[in-house]
Amino acid sequence: MSRLGALAVNEEGFVFDPTTGDAFTCNHAARLIVRGLIEGKTTRAIAEVLADIFDVDAGVAERDVHDFIDHLRVLKLV
């Protein structure tokens, strides 16, 4: 997961990339996805966590996870 593994993510959703100095803010869902990816979880497993917490369909949540990963790709974090 390239630079993703080095990200520092705090409880408030502040994300810091120590290799470039970039900083981002994440909402609760995004933070769960980032944490899940850093921990090496599959997109399916992350989606199940989101579905459980936010009471949404797991299929919809998995599409959202993939959308979010596309954002991370644009930022060259994955």
Added chain:
Amino acid sequence: MSEIVVGVTGLHSSDNPGPGVGVARSLKEASDLNVRVVGLAYDAMETGLYLNQWVDHAFIIPYPSSGGNALLERLRYIKAAVGLDVVTPTLDVELPLYAKLEQTLAEEGIRTFLPTAEQFRLRGKDRLVDVASAIGLHLPRTAVVSSIADVQDALKEFSFPVMVKGVFYKAYRAYSATEAVGHALALAVEWGYPILLQEIISGEELNVIALGDGQGGCLGLVGMKKIWTTPLGKIWTGVTIRNEVMEAAAQKFIETYCWRGAFELECIVDGNKVYLIEINPRFPSWCYFATAVGVNLPANLVRTALGRPAVSSQHFDAGRLYIRSIDERIIDMSIFQKMVTKGET
């Protein structure tokens, strides 16, 4: 603990600050060194001279263009007046003269620790192609040109905007061939040839500051990203980073050239590609940032200049924030008057 008297230059603390205040402050914070700082200035208006929490004495010195004898005579006077064990010139323009005087100064008991004349020449932007390749960094596409006709020819190979750079100082962004030629003419008048045309790379501007021991060893380094800069491009806020490619390049630079003294590499990072933009053969104005995060390079420079062992614990964490802010100092007019009339306080 015996006292060490260190002369520091570059004390102008303005919107384009010199490195001197950061160097002086770093030296004062080295707990194993008992440093008395002598501020060496070219003008009584160098505001850092009046920051007496870090600068103990202040003297006006002759401009480098006055030559070695004038400087030597003044430094002898200062040594006799308040002592002078080490001098740390911090401005590019001073380095060749101090390097030339190194042996003479040492014989008089005034130590320096500076890049050699050959190392100093590596800072020339016309040498960046060789240096970038030697240390494993990329260089934006660059043309080194020596006439306005060459500028016009070379521009055919670039898309706009393009950077037009003087060989040592100043760089302009040009959006057309006419504008590029105009900038090139102005640079040629001010700094002479060659002039560089360089493609503009998008990415993060990251810098690394380091100290080489002159034998290929690194006496500490710190990487950071400028978050906010002034209209002059000077840092206003920054954050420490740990970028392996950039740190490895700094280490390689020291090993390859057996770099002696302080330097700063200015880079642009685009993903995993790190482009070398500039080499500064001295401390940058933000050098106190490195000290505050645990890597006191000015102190290590002084230790090395005096033949003492450098401090090897040089760890720093990413994510420490640097914030520059304005301070104001009200002093008695008599102090300034003394600087103007006597050249010392």
